[in-house]
Amino acid sequence: MIKLASLALGALALAASVVTSSAISPEELVKRQCRSIHLGYQAPPGEWAMVDVTATKSAPGTYFCAMGFNKGYFGMQELHNGKKVIIFSVWDSKSDPRAHIRADDTPEEDRVGVIEIGEGVRPDRFGGEGTGSKSFFAYDWKIDEPVRFAVHAKPEGKFTTFSGYFFDSKRKVWQLMAKFRTEHGEPLGGYYSFIEDFRRNYESAKISRTANFTNGWVKSTDGKWVPMVEARFTGDSTPSTNIDAGPIEDGFFLATGGDTEPKTTKLWDVMKRNAPKAEAPELNGLPGAE
Numbered sequence: 001m002i003k004l005a006s007l008a009l010g011a012l013a014l015a016a017s018v019v020t021s022s023a024i025s026p027e028e029l030v031k032r033q034c035r036s037i038h039l040g041y042q043a044p045p046g047e048w049a050m051v052d053v054t055a056t057k058s059a060p061g062t063y064f065c066a067m068g069f070n071k072g073y074f075g076m077q078e079l080h081n082g083k084k085v086i087i088f089s090v091w092d093s094k095s096d097p098r099a100h101i102r103a104d105d106t107p108e109e110d111r112v113g114v115i116e117i118g119e120g121v122r123p124d125r126f127g128g129e130g131t132g133s134k135s136f137f138a139y140d141w142k143i144d145e146p147v148r149f150a151v152h153a154k155p156e157g158k159f160t161t162f163s164g165y166f167f168d169s170k171r172k173v174w175q176l177m178a179k180f181r182t183e184h185g186e187p188l189g190g191y192y193s194f195i196e197d198f199r200r201n202y203e204s205a206k207i208s209r210t211a212n213f214t215n216g217w218v219k220s221t222d223g224k225w226v227p228m229v230e231a232r233f234t235g236d237s238t239p240s241t242n243i244d245a246g247p248i249e250d251g252f253f254l255a256t257g258g259d260t261e262p263k264t265t266k267l268w269d270v271m272k273r274n275a276p277k278a279e280a281p282e283l284n285g286l287p288g289a290e
Helices: 002-020 026-032
Strands: 037-041 046-057 062-069 072-078 084-091 113-117 122-126 132-138 147-156 159-168 173-183 192-197 209-220 225-227 230-235 243-248 251-256 270-272
Touching (some): 037 243, 037 251, 046 062, 046 072, 062 209, 072 147, 072 159, 084 159, 132 173, 192 209, 192 251, 230 243, 243 270
Antiparallel strands (some): 037 230, 046 147, 062 072, 062 192, 072 084, 084 132, 122 132, 159 173, 209 225, 209 251, 230 270, 243 251
């Protein structure tokens, strides 16, 4: 299963290299931006995937991907102006994440089908690193407060419908982001998390960004909840060395940029955390996940 995650992470790293590194020297990349770093999880093909993300250090222009998978990614973002949002995205059926193209360049018949949009959620298209559909929800997440994310996959012939939810702790409800259908025909796989600095203005590289990714579980296609206890530490092509990752109680941490010291885990190493005491995650009423 690590191979699946490595393929997905490799595509992301290559896409970032194509989009951000053209005609930019490695030395300039180090000065311009924090290195994007990832956790590639080992887990079986799934119907559901869940994880909690706790940002411990952030800055404008930061994206914390909670749950990436074989056809999309889901997480929370601090925008340039400091406002906070949740974002759920799924790639078009024939989209290449390495392709630097506009959203409108994908033919209509190859685009993600928008099945349902959650209340208060804004849908949109994206391009640049492949093309697809995305959804935004304004949510003022806080430093040191966990946010729980869940993704569901329902294969239907040659298509799969992916649904993204996060737990709104203020309203105590699961908020549906969107249900997107794309040509795939397979369950969830290739699970990963990451931190990305998308501001890249030479000042952002001086600021550390850190987060904990905990309580990661997959509900396999045979109905069993499996904890994500192993993860590979990877990074994009930016050659910065001020990065780190490691196992913590119930999960893993990632740290990049600023005064981060590489003292815990070497890049490309596989980390393992202790198995959780619980036999399944706390669902708090997530529809269909029991």
